[in-house]
Amino acid sequence: MEYKGYFAKVEFDDDADIFHGEVINLRDVITFEGETVHDLRAAFHDSVEDYLEFCAERGEEPEKPYSGKFLVRVEPELHxxxxxxxxxxxxxxNAWIHDTLHEVVKANTQNH
Structure with a gap:
């Protein structure tokens, strides 16, 4: 699920007969739940909106889902x-890794 650049993973609790979701592209914790897909989607949107409002009330910038930067550690020989x-x-x-990752993701997207 995606809303305003925030992505969530969803799991189903068979015992409780409810869906649980969590935003996965933030350090902050945003969770939500619902009994139906419609309820789950609405709760996801509401949780993201609550997070954005909470940040605004505190005068803080909400954490951006992706900065476009990430650190990868590799052994010196691979480097x-x-x-x-x-x-x-x-x-x-940087340019070569960007292009190579883009090609891999594009190929995987086309194959699935």
Missing amino acids: KLLVIKARKKGKSL
């Missing part, structure tokens, strides 16, 4: 090989 691959393509390491 070296990645830089060599990038330079052979005439790209910076």
Whole structure:
């Protein structure tokens, strides 16, 4: 599920006969639940709106779902090989990794 750039995962509790959801692309915790898909979706939207209102009331910027930056730690040998691959393509390491990740995600999206 997605709403205003916030993504949620949903699980079903068979014993309680209810759906539980949680926003997955924030450090802050946003949860919601509902007995039907319609109720679940409405609760998700309400929870995101409550989070945004809470931040506004406190004078804080809501956490952005994605900054466009992430840190990946790799062993030095792999780092070296990645830089060599990038330079052979005439790209910076950042540009080469961006392009390579984009290709992989695009290919996976088309196959599923």
